[in-house]
Amino acid sequence: MKAFFLQLPTLALLLPPCSALNIAITGTNSGIGASAASQLLTQGHTIYHACRTAEGAQEAVASAGGGIPMVCDLADLSSVRAFAETIAANTDEDALDVLCLNSGVSPSRSAEVPVMTKDGFEATIGINHLGHFCLANLLQPTLAKSENGRLVVTASSVHDPDSLGGTVQGDPATGATLGDLSGLGVEVGEAGAAVMVDGATTFNGAKAYHDSKLCNVLFAKEAHKRWGGTGDENGISVRAFNPGLIASTGLFRAAREDNPLSTAIFSFAATNLFGFSVPVEVGGARLAYLATASDDEVPSGSYLSAHKATSKAVSVADGFASAVISKEAMDEDLASRLWEKSAEVIGL
Secondary structure (H helix, E strand, O other), X not given: OHHHHHOHHHXXXXXXXXXXXXXXXXXXXXXXXXXXXXXXXXXXXXXXXEEOOHHHHHHHHHHHOOOEEEEOOOOOXXXXXXXXXHHHOOOHXXXXXXXXXXXXXXXXXXXXXXXXXXXXXXXXXXXXXXXXXXXXXXXXXXXXXXXXOEEEEEOOHHHOOOOOOOOEOOEHHHOOOOOOOOOOOXXXXXXXXXXXXXXXXXXXXXXXXXXXXXXXXHHHHHHHHHHEXXXXXXXXXXXXXXXXXXXXXXXXHHHHHHOHHHHHHHHHHHHXXXXXXXXXXXXXXXXXXXXXXXXXXXXXXXXXXEOOOOOOOOOHHHOEEEOOOOOHHHOHHHHHHHXXXXXXXXXX
16 A cells, blocks of 8 residues: 555546646545646646635645635525625636536435535435536536536446445335435435435435435436537537545544444455555545546546456556446436426425
8 A cells, every 4th residue: 555655646647638727626624636636736737626615725736736715505595696796707718617516515425314405405316416517507508618628427337226335234215216306305304305416305314325325326417418528519528427435524424423433444455455446646646537538538428447356557558448327327318307396396
């Protein structure tokens, strides 16, 4: 491991050279967002740090070594709209080229009552999907003005119940499935109200996270259908990816609080013994690669993932390449209905 970490600074050098871009990334104060921001700054790009609080954004700038601190609280749609309005007002050399929808939360598996967003939505779906959906729709016209307009979606292999980690200990009740979407956008708190996208009234934290990642893949699929193609006057390149299992990130915060000893043992074994948990710098390099790779290398509509859990590949050339999505994620009708209902519940 020591030898590997000595080589980490070279990851940024593995990414394709390109002209300087203006890149907004949600969630740069920790995890792969922080790592990607640092690597992209090293390459000469401008980074807009879209963080939940002003303090977090300032910390992100300090950690990355530069960039512009901004507030974008995905749990508050008024904050999302304010951020988008500010970014859209930028012109000429400051205009946005790339939007990376990266921030995410994962609730406690033991939680019986969901956390709510300011707008009354279950927080996992509200932040991971609805907040990002709103942001992308508001900034798509801005991205379309750039010759390098790109939308990058941080998804996960756990959107697929048949994947490693797609269920908790093989329990099918924890696998992603959106059903008829009857619970999407239902304001949490009313007696007997749905708390899961599929309409279930019993909260399941693991499934909520897996569902949110399925929403991400379906959103990227539909966004490519509606917006994809930089040759179109209003087109942008849409690409999604699986960053890999990264046990050291904040997504495992709830698990560490629930069971610190077992989580620490799992993290150590996954990273140091078996190697199927990759360092955060690898996940960051993958995000940075998706933000900068040309359409020739990563066509719009792509979903990229390493073909082996132990792989540390960060580009198509070295094995970070197109991957198969789940059967439900391939459902074009579901992708369309998710888009339309999401737009309805957030008022677009």
